[in-house]
Amino acid sequence: MYNHTVARLTYRALLGRRRALILCALPVLLLVIAAAIRAMTGADDQTAADVLGGFALATMVPLIGVIAGTGAIGPEIDDGSVVYLLAKPVKRPTIIFTKLLVAIGVSVAFSAVPTLIAGFLLNGNSQQIAVAYAVAAAVASIAYSAIFLLLGTVTRHAVVVGLVYALVWEALFGSIVDGARTLSVQQWALALAQKIGADGAISSAVGLPLALVLLIGVTVVATWYAGQKLRSLTVAGDD
């Protein structure tokens, strides 16, 4: 189920040349903000939860998920070079699974790890806030990677669709319509964070068992379906 060459190629496509710098910019910004706020206001649990929840989990994690998830396969399909990969005797679900692993690795490295460090910078992990949000970021990264990898195989406008989901659905509808939150990766991840963090420090709109089932279900189904889509992929260049 894992092919080293595919992994190496995907890794280089994601982090090659200047792209690693772009991906680095987001976590660096988070750390700078965290350090600045700590210097400005001192350690405060509510502030830490605001920054980690409002900026790290709500904005940074989905963006990195979109970049890593669609970037793992989208550009290849876009410029047609995926046919050279598909022509090799490698099973297509294997290709998807390998790319998913790389996307997860990249997004966890660039979102969960900085979240953890930022949490420690902000309040030194009091009330387990740093660990809770880091775990939430890691779990959300996995689900986002799978979803956006699937989007990359389904549509040529994967990035736009992914951003519409991440920004419009999760941020806008999630804050207005309560029901929309049940279908939000961010809320599922928050449910896990709620469990880890101290009582009342973090709140989620979804219960933990439902959140776990949905997280795992979405990840598995998205990966499986992406493999199926890749089996019947037609490479068309119209745009």
Next chain:
Amino acid sequence: MSPETRSGTKAAAAPAADVIHNIGYRNYDGPRLGRAYARRSLFSQSLRGAYGLGRSAKSKVLPMILLAVMCAPAVILVAVTITTQQEKLPVQYTRYAVLLQGVIGLFLAAQAPQSVSRDLRYKSVPLYFSRPIERVDYVVAKFAAMASALFMLTGVPLVILYIGALLAKLDFVDQTKGFAQGIVSVALLSLLFAGIGLVVAALTPRRGFGVAAVIAVLTISYGAVSTIQGIADTQGSTDVIPWLGLFSPITVIDGVQTAFLSASSSFPGGYGPSAGQGVVYVIVLLGLIAGAYGLLMRRYRKVGL
């Protein structure tokens, strides 16, 4: 070219064994439309392309949906104003674009790479420069087209609001003043966003990365600024809030219109910049637009060849 001339020339000079025959190719001697025409064409093609006109049906879907999403709240607001006989519109003209900044951002992210990234990827930039246009023409045309597209996107809802307000018999002078201020504000917003979007998009020939990068620049900067502003507000250090607003595009616009276009600020707690700080905002705004233009010129100095 007529066959007679060709056979005529052949017959006149009794052909030697190895001579290069004049087969009658002629130079173009019709009217040449020149640089201004090429620049105008590039502008109109880019502007149409931003809304998917002249492209496939699939590429019309997204811009048209975004335009509809942009206009729908204006129509609803007007309907509410008329049916409930309000004294004024529920939303200021200047506030409208700030509220719907997500839609504007998505439009820019989807269309700016479409406008410039594909030219880089398919290496058609050198073909443009083989026409009688200069680098400055290309940059100006693309910049103007993107800004005009954004101006249409943000201006049309204001026009709807204005017409609706007049139909609802609201105060004419009041509404016209607000409308004019709103138009100035969205014009500045269009220029700023177009500049930022094109600079980011022109860096990468990959459309997907361009889309992600543009939206990242807009949302990350806004997310960071509004998070810190919110914390500064709860911590009571309200005098830093206006200065923080300088670090993201939409808050710069918000600050300028708060200071000079009598808008109410959307900063946390409503702590917008004073007139003095507003001058700094205007300088930053103009500097960003000019900087975007300069960066684009610099970028196309290399890729044009």
